[in-house]
Amino acid sequence: MRFRADRDAFADAITWTARALPARPAVPVLAGMRLDIADAADTLHLSGFDYEVSARASVDVQVEEAGSVLVSGRLLAEIVRNLPPHPVELRVEGSRALLTCGSTRFTLLTLPLEDYPSLPPMPRTTGSAPADVFATAVRQVLPSTSRDDTLPMLTGVHLTFRGDTILLAATDRYRIAVREMWWKPEQADIDASALVPARTLGEFGRALAGGNVDIALSAVGDSAGEGMIGFEHAGKRTTTRLIDSDFIKYESRFPTDFAARAEVPVASLVDSVKRVALVADRSTPVRFSFSSSEVVLEAGSGEDAQAVEALDAKFEGEPMRIAFNPQYLLDGLTGVQSENALLSFVAPTKPAVITGVPSAEGERPDFRYLVMPLRVS
Incomplete structure (x- = not known):
């Protein structure tokens, strides 16, 4: 096997295929990445497989000699990520693969190709x-x-x-x-x-x-x-x-009737949660107090570090205090694609639902995020 390839395209295909390789392979050959060029073809096919997941990528190359080779996938990926900006040439000589890029040269030992398992076929x-x-x-x-x-x-x-x-x-x-x-x-x-x-x-x-x-x-x-x-x-x-x-059966877990709703700008709320959560350790919630025109965020208590921040919000319903794991809340907010997020509440101890603000009344949002609140004394 011998071919030349564009460095960036080659590196992209190698790096992506290497993600499927197991960190601790059951047998050494599964740490390998297979490189194949068929006769009369100008495409290099790369593949990795661990009996559970397979990954395949293709890249156009200048072929001088077709063939197949199996080399350490993670080592090859690490090498190509650090190559200089020049075309890459790879050729196989016996039990070694020689990779050249500008003045840089690497020699890799090959793995036994006959021991490598066949990749599963792509379903229809x-x-x-x-x-x-x-x-x-x-x-x-x-x-x-x-x-x-x-x-x-x-x-x-x-x-x-x-x-x-x-x-x-x-x-x-x-x-x-x-x-x-x-x-x-x-x-x-x-x-x-x-x-x-x-x-x-x-x-x-x-x-x-x-x-x-x-x-x-x-x-x-x-x-x-x-x-x-x-x-x-x-x-x-x-x-x-x-x-x-x-x-x-998750659909039945989402409430259909809510006692209160709050509309808050996503970016502002995300920034506020991140700031207030700086004083909260992993087991400490961020507390939210909703009223008609604002929400007050608090974290920390007693002799610990404390943080308080107020944020404008449109709120409908009776004033409510509720607490959340800050990271869980952030995961839901970052999934909202509209400018404002709609937070819907049943009660301080019941799951809340985060969505984007619907463009029309009664419209079903395409993203819904249900999160359990935390109990606070």
């Missing part, structure tokens, strides 16, 4: 969605996933495909984030769901830009890759096994 395409909208939706719900592996259901993002709508939902028991978005399905009457590992979905979401993302769900009319979902965008493709667990 189920539909496509605007890549930037899908990326935003992933960012909005991802903070609400849990890192507690003892409860697998909480470590995933639940995707519901119903007609021309996708619902993304995530929860860690203390909050629930739901985003509704449009997509173009291959089957107009589709009704399916998938619980996708949050880490994999987040990594792919960060790589999305313009254009469309193709979504392929094996559970829909395709027996290949059972229990798997795939995403493809701009030459980058990933597949992952689904989490085999039932997701909560």
Whole structure:
């Protein structure tokens, strides 16, 4: 194998593929990244796989000799991130891969290609969605996933495909984030769901830009890759096994009747929460006192450091005092895309719901965030 490539395009493809490589591979060969160039082709294909997640990327190159090689993926990614701004050349000689970029040269040992597992096939395409909208939706719900592996259901993002709508939902028991978005399905009457590992979905979401993302769900009319979902965008493709667990029935958790509502500028409230939370440790809530024209934020008490800040707000209902984990509240506010956020309350001890301000009365917001308040003495 021998080829030349643009340094930036090569580095981008390598870095993205390396994200799927396991930090502690079950067998040494899974730490490898496979590079393939087919005969009479001018495209380099890169792939990584750990039996759960696969990642594939393609980049145009100037081919002198086709072939395949397996090298340490994380080492290769670290090298290309630090190369000078010159074209990259890579050639394989026996058991070594020689990488040259300007006056910089690296020699990498190759791994046994025959021991590398075959990557799973991409399931049949189920539909496509605007890549930037899908990326935003992933960012909005991802903070609400849990890192507690003892409860697998909480470590995933639940995707519901119903007609021309996708619902993304995530929860860690203390909050629930739901985003509704449009997509173009291959089957107009589709009704399916998938619980996708949050880490994999987040990594792919960060790589999305313009254009469309193709979504392929094996559970829909395709027996290949059972229990798997795939995403493809701009030459980058990933597949992952689904989490085999039932997701909560979250719609019934959202209140429908509220005793009070507050409309507050998102940017101002985010800044205020961050400032007041400086005196709050991880177990200390930020307290909110809502009245007709303002909200007062407080943190700290007694002999501890204290902070108080007042902020203009439109409030409807009886005055209310309620407290939240500041980071949980910030995660919800940063998911709101409108200038103002609408905070809806049932009672100081009941879950609150954060949304954008609807453009029309009774309109269902596309992003909803339910968060549990904290009890304070």
